[in-house]
Amino acid sequence: DGGITQSPKYLFRKEGQNVTLSCEQNLNHDAMYWYRQDPGQGLRLIYYSQIVNDFQKGDIAEGYSVSREKKESFPLTVTSAQKNPTAFYLCASSIGRATDTQYFGPGTRLTVL
């Protein structure tokens, strides 16, 4: 089945530790996105990638890093510099532009203790 997967579903980390969230897609999509969702707020874009080996900062990139070494994979690292990392993180992919449907993964709920 084609789709987009994220792992793990729940993640607990101690303050000060870096943590990497996985996102994999087998839809052959060029574009991939990372969003953060907090209660009462709309989805906010962290990073996006239009093509392999290229990525762009979104609206709230500070404290996060990404890589896009393969078309299928777009991991997100939440670094210790992110001041408030506890949130729900969603990965998505699409064929290309903002007019194209985005397909979302199931999300990872990160809690920093």
Place this chain on the structure above:
Amino acid sequence: KNEVEQSPQNLTAQEGEFITINCSYSVGISALHWLQQHPGGGIVSLFMLSSGKKKHGRLIATINIQEKHSSLHITASHPRDSAVYICALGEGSNYKLTFGKGTLLTVNP
């Protein structure tokens, strides 16, 4: 920057009722997306509109480009329709979407 407003924020309905959720925006767009987020957190894309109207089962989405307004309608609502409905705007060739805060719909049996 495009501002997107959804209304209402929360909506409670009885099973079978006709539901309308609204989305208004401030700047011209190339596409408007309606998304559904279930309590587990996963998001599903329902519609992408650039003009007119689309229908899928009991769901209908309309957009009025001149008035910068879109509506999502659910006919014969059912408890399984309970979810957060999110409006998102796409502009030109920009890859980024602008998301509304969502409307929490609860349908009681």
